[in-house]
Amino acid sequence: MEKKKKNTFKLILNTINNNIQLKIGLIFLAVLLFIAFFGPLFAPYNPYRLNDDLLMAPCKQYPLGTDSLGHDILSQILYGASTSLKIGFIAAMISAIIGVTLGGIAGFYGGWIDQLLNEVMNIFLMLPDFFLILMIIATFGSSMMNVMIVIGLTSWVGNARLMRAQAKAIKERTFIQSSFSMGESKSSILIHHVLPNGIFPIIANTTMNISGAILTEAGLSFLGLGDPNVVSWGQIITAGKAYLPKCWWICTFPGLMTIFTVLTFFLIGEGLNRVLSPKMDANK
Amino acid sequence: MYLLKAEVSQVRRFILRRLFSGTIVVLFSVLFNFVIIRLAPGDPTRLLAGKDNPSQEMMQALRAKYGLDKPILEQFWIYAKQLLHGDFGYSYVSTAKVWDLIKTRIGPTLMIAFTGAVIGLLIGTLLGIFAARKKGSKFDLFLCGISYFFDSTPSFWLGLMMILLFASILKWFPTYGMYSLRGNYTGIGKILDLLKHMFLPVTTLVLIDIPYYFRIARSSVLQTMSEDFIMTLRATGMSEKKIFNKYVMRNAIIPTVTVFGITLAYMITGVSMIEIVYAWPGMGRLMLDSITKRDYPTLSAIYLMLSISVAVMTVVVDIIYAWIDPRIRVE
Numbered sequence: 322m323e324k325k326k327k328n329t330f331k332l333i334l335n336t337i338n339n340n341i342q343l344k345i346g347l348i349f350l351a352v353l354l355f356i357a358f359f360g361p362l363f364a365p366y367n368p369y370r371l372n373d374d375l376l377m378a379p380c381k382q383y384p385l386g387t388d389s390l391g392h393d394i395l396s397q398i399l400y401g402a403s404t405s406l407k408i409g410f411i412a413a414m415i416s417a418i419i420g421v422t423l424g425g426i427a428g429f430y431g432g433w434i435d436q437l438l439n440e441v442m443n444i445f446l447m448l449p450d451f452f453l454i455l456m457i458i459a460t461f462g463s464s465m466m467n468v469m470i471v472i473g474l475t476s477w478v479g480n481a482r483l484m485r486a487q488a489k490a491i492k493e494r495t496f497i498q499s500s501f502s503m504g505e506s507k508s509s510i511l512i513h514h515v516l517p518n519g520i521f522p523i524i525a526n527t528t529m530n531i532s533g534a535i536l537t538e539a540g541l542s543f544l545g546l547g548d549p550n551v552v553s554w555g556q557i558i559t560a561g562k563a564y565l566p567k568c569w570w571i572c573t574f575p576g577l578m579t580i581f582t583v584l585t586f587f588l589i590g591e592g593l594n595r596v597l598s599p600k601m602d603a604n605k
Numbered sequence: 606m607y608l609l610k611a612e613v614s615q616v617r618r619f620i621l622r623r624l625f626s627g628t629i630v631v632l633f634s635v636l637f638n639f640v641i642i643r644l645a646p647g648d649p650t651r652l653l654a655g656k657d658n659p660s661q662e663m664m665q666a667l668r669a670k671y672g673l674d675k676p677i678l679e680q681f682w683i684y685a686k687q688l689l690h691g692d693f694g695y696s697y698v699s700t701a702k703v704w705d706l707i708k709t710r711i712g713p714t715l716m717i718a719f720t721g722a723v724i725g726l727l728i729g730t731l732l733g734i735f736a737a738r739k740k741g742s743k744f745d746l747f748l749c750g751i752s753y754f755f756d757s758t759p760s761f762w763l764g765l766m767m768i769l770l771f772a773s774i775l776k777w778f779p780t781y782g783m784y785s786l787r788g789n790y791t792g793i794g795k796i797l798d799l800l801k802h803m804f805l806p807v808t809t810l811v812l813i814d815i816p817y818y819f820r821i822a823r824s825s826v827l828q829t830m831s832e833d834f835i836m837t838l839r840a841t842g843m844s845e846k847k848i849f850n851k852y853v854m855r856n857a858i859i860p861t862v863t864v865f866g867i868t869l870a871y872m873i874t875g876v877s878m879i880e881i882v883y884a885w886p887g888m889g890r891l892m893l894d895s896i897t898k899r900d901y902p903t904l905s906a907i908y909l910m911l912s913i914s915v916a917v918m919t920v921v922v923d924i925i926y927a928w929i930d931p932r933i934r935v936e
Contacts, residue, residue, distance in 0.1 A: 440626060440629075443626045444626060444629055444630050444633065446919075447626070447627070447630045447912075447915055447916050447919050448630065448633075448634070448912060448915075449873075449874060449908070449911050449912055449915050451874045452874050452907075452908050452911055452912075453908070455896070456641060456904060456905065456908050457641070459896050459899070459904065460641050460644065460645045460901070461644075532757065536757075536759055539759045539762075540759060540761070540878060543759070543761045543878065543881075544878075544881075544892075544893060544896055545893075545896060545897055546896065555759075558759075558761075558762060558765070562765060562882075565765060565768060565769065565773075566768070566769065566772070566773035569769055572762065572765050572766075572769075573766070573769075576758075576759065576762035576765070576766070579757075579759055579762065580754065580757045580758050580759075580762075583756075583757035583758075584753060584754065584757040587753055587756060587757055588753065591753075
């Protein structure tokens with residue numbers, strides 16, 4: 322038992338080492354999580370504190386400068402990390418749960434349920450999602466909760482299609498057929514055998530969705546639809562836009578952090594996809 | 606195209622189903638728009654009255670003028686009927702017709718969106734094919750890395766950085782608007798002025814678009830090259846160059862071209878962020894203004910036009926795709 326465990330661990334380590342995207346992505350993720358959890362401890366100021374020095378260029382006292390109200394940019398960026406990650410994770414989780422449920426049901430049960438759900442997916446696929454999110458947020462208010470839920474509700478189709486294909490394929494496998502003949506109920510087979518065996522592509526896609534959600538939140542903030550009660554990178558960029566040519570530091574640093582974060586999840590998603598389909602492997 | 610009779614009916618069924626989905630999307634969007642305007646917080650008549658304490662008669666008159674006193678179903682019926690006539694109603698803010706507001710903005714937006722999309726498609730596809738041919742080389746790795754980077758970049762932030770670099774430090778291009786305000790150019794001068802103003806927004810858009818086309822082209826070339834018939838051709842001893850130019854290219858280029866149609870419609874939202882950065886007088890500006898002033902009729906009209914054009918584009922592209930590639934129809 323002990324030996325087998327060690328082997329699995331070695332195998333995972335080997336896979337990661339051979340997969341440059343996954344390797345870099347996971348290292349970046351460790352850095353990000355560190356910033357999100359411990360960043361506030363290192364922040365030199367309270368992010369909401371209005372310092373007396375407005376629009377200060379980066380200096381010893383304010384490592385990344387201050388904005389037009391005297392907020393310390395470094396402190397804001399450190400606090401903003403958890404906002405971005407929270408929005409990304411929760412929105413992606415919502416879309417994963419909806420996608421897996423609907424996709425699993427469609428693919429596993431087939432027949433008219435499948436046709437109906439497939440049609441619903443086609444329709445959702447045709448809706449311009451960013452604008453839909455924007456309309457709903459503009460109408461119902463831009464709290465972080467709203468943003469996460471709406472992003473989750475509009476981005477599940479990719480997951481559902483993947484899960485549907487998986488469920489269809491797994492349904493035909495022998496071990497499922499034998500479960501049928503042993504009298505296991507349909508819903509039990511779906512939950513205990515089909516979903517766990519088909520979940521891997523969803524994990525890769527969900528990682529990508531985290532990136533998408535973070536970018537969407539940044540875009541909403543840029544349009545003035547960010548949650549005014551939290552610090553987010555998109556809002557720092559928006560606030561700094563008006564002072565741009567002269568006070569370059571306000572926009573530049575939060576933007577770089579956004580790219581870093583989005584890139585992290587992109588790389589992990591790509592890396593997982595590479596593990597999934599070695600045929601399309603770029604680096605071999 | 607030589608199609609069997611069974612295939613023709615299959616194509617017809619496929620087209621009908623896609624048209625059906627498209628119609629449902631349009632109907633859903635119309636209903637969604639109607640509902641969201643009604644659910645929007647705040648009473649539009651209060652806004653229109655323009656006073657802190659408008660009199661009852663004034664509110665009544667305003668409600669009657671905009672048809673807000675009728676039952677909800679009748680309101681929807683009127684709304685749908687007006688839409689069929691291309692009438693999107695009046696803006697809450699300027700009391701101008703929404704269509705008049707949108708009309709003047711479509712041209713500039715399409716100008717940037719289309720130019721950017723075509724240049725992005727050309728460069729992205731060429732780079733993608735090239736990278737796929739040299740798969741695993743330094744060049745390929747470099748391009749993949751760069752494409753990850755631009756994929757992760759928010760378009761508006763890239764725009765801001767371009768302004769910082771090109772307009773403030775290098776001072777090569779104007780950063781604001783569509784024409785120089787003091788210019789008064791005519792003829793060629795005017796066009797040159799326009800091109801100068803277009804340069805930064807279009808470049809930003811192209812940089813954001815390239816990774817997308819790059820990845821599609823690259824992966825579809827790789828996909829085609831790994832297929833069995835290519836192996837067979839190799840076994841016949843045909844030269845690698847000939848296989849590539851004659852067989853791989855033709856199969857690999859289909860997804861790129863079809864995807865282009867859909868992205869063109871989606872692109873309007875992407876473009877609008879860039880427009881806002883450069884104060885380009887297009888739909889993006891209008892959208893931002895409508896959001897800040899909570900001008901719901903204008904917002905919903907933009908949304909409606911967008912969703913209808915996306916639906917139409919998707920259906921058209923699907924049908925073309927089914928015609929070109931028979932494997933699609935089976936699903």
